[in-house]
């Protein structure tokens with residue numbers, strides 16, 4: 208199997224929370240500059256899987272992983288320290304989680320911690336990241352104000368900008384719009400459309416419409432396994448498995 | 461059923477009507493409904509009843525159905541309970557405030573006559589400048605020793621340690637330290653810091669002793685505030701590729717700062733107010749300490765002697781004046797702690 212174009216290559220991945228088998232024999236290729244959506248009923252392991260890709264599960268005691276996860280052909284679990292990986296693979300969480308700092312500080316935080324000190328470069332980076340996250344016009348006059356004063360939708364775009372500022376290669380999004388209203392959701396979806404020109408995006412979603420609208424590929428998870436994976440159009444129009452079509456049409460899950 | 465309810469609105473409800481509301485009412489003593497209706501007549505719908513799932517059609521209308529009567533009654537009972545509790549709370553607050561105010565006023569009123577610039581700042585015989593300086597040194601040195609150790613320990617316990625046997629033992633030790641009467645710290649300090657380490661009776665010996673005493677307070681208060689910092693902040697920071705220490709330094713610690721300030725203020729309170737261990741380790745020398753390696757007398761100890769040796773009314777006034785200074789001292793130290801902390805937060809934000 209050739210994975211030359213693959214960004215992530217996941218082979219025979221198993222994950223255990225202590226003795227609970229949360230992911231079973233996952234094999235998947237995530238292509239560069241594509242949107243992959245992960246769907247499936249609650250508790251099937253979507254968040255767990257997405258957190259494998261930036262080693263967020265390292266924080267959880269008793270979580271063990273077997274199998275290989277390659278990013279550009281390199282095993283991401285080889286390195287002792289996950290911070291290098293995490294600066295290449297950004298993450299946006301379900302609930303917007305801006306730091307209790309100014310808007311400017313929120314964006315500059317990651318690059319600063321990575322060693323960028325030049326004030327002018329930081330300013331440029333902050334501005335361009337906010338532009339890319341389609342929130343610049345709303346915040347340009349209040350960069351010194353606390354990020355907590357923003358609305359939920361604005362906070363989520365700020366978090367996306369914060370991830371973008373690290374100039375990652377992949378952005379992981381775990382239900383980024385589940386806490387947002389339809390208008391804010393639409394903005395984020397449009398944002399994903401434009402971001403995929405530059406990044407690979409993996410997005411977990413409970414909205415079938417959202418998955419159908421914005422993703423190129425879709426993977427359907429059930430009970431810790433990937434039951435079906437393929438181009439979004441095919442999965443939605445012509446699912447191979449009965450479970451998939453049942454889930455998509457809302458008959459269970 | 462909703463339509464039937466709508467019709468009912470115009471007439472008194474029939475208690476025997478077969479709606480679920482009526483059934484509930486019927487199950488209760490009929491008198492309750494009676495009383496409620498009577499009270500209702502005298503007080504036309506002051507409040508609008510909340511829309512209930514049982515009969516949404518009635519919402520926004522003066523309730524006349526039995527279920528609504530019951531709810532109204534229950535609500536009134538609840539309101540009465542609420543008001544009673546509220547009254548109790550106000551009362552308790554007033555009592556506490558009044559007692560505090562009374563103590564303060566009593567102290568200041570008795571001491572103010574004797575307060576003067578010379579009393580506080582001159583080198584005159586009965587000036588309390590030496591005691592003020594000793595107290596200040598004691599507070600500063602014990603905090604300088606205990607805060608770094610306490611915060612580091614709290615960080616270790618909360619951020620790094622796993623729940624091993626050693627850690628459980630450490631926690632037990634901290635709990636135990638918190639419960640020991642302060643005189644035992646004094647004895648330990650006298651033996652260890654004054655005798656074995658050779659500090660004699662000195663501010664440094666006292667500060668080291670007291671820093672052990674305030675460690676548990678600092679560790680526990682800091683740890684409590686570390687625990688309240690949401691996981692989302694840490695995850696958000698780590699997901700940007702920062703190291704654990706960067707995350708702690710830039711996200712966790714600044715958020716924990718209010719808790720650390722509280723810890724410091726509690727600790728300062730204990731250091732300033734402590735008598736027994738201070739008596740044993742710092743001593744009672746009345747002269748201005750030239751360094752922290754000399755003995756000295758804290759305001760609290762001084763106050764103790766003043767009161768013990770007071771005979772004339774005049775002596776009591778001096779004691780009260782000293783107490784006034786002690787109160788002012790504590791207020792100033794606490795205020796500056798907060799000030800320093802808020803400066804600190806601002807610096808971290810830029």
Ligand SMILES: Nc1ncnc2c1ncn2[C@@H]1O[C@H](COP(=O)(O)OP(=O)(O)OP(=O)(O)O)[C@@H](O)[C@H]1O
Nearest residue numbers: 224227229247248249250251252253254255256267
């Ligand atoms: N830290 C943990 N420790 C133990 N079990 C966990 C942990 N996190 C998740 N699990 C379990 O692993 C399974 C997968 O959880 P996961 O959060 O990945 O589901 P999900 O697909 O994201 O669900 P949802 O759509 O509700 O977010 C669940 O059964 C969950 O109970």
Ligand SMILES: [Mg+2]
Nearest residue numbers: 253254255381
């Ligand atoms: Mg999830």
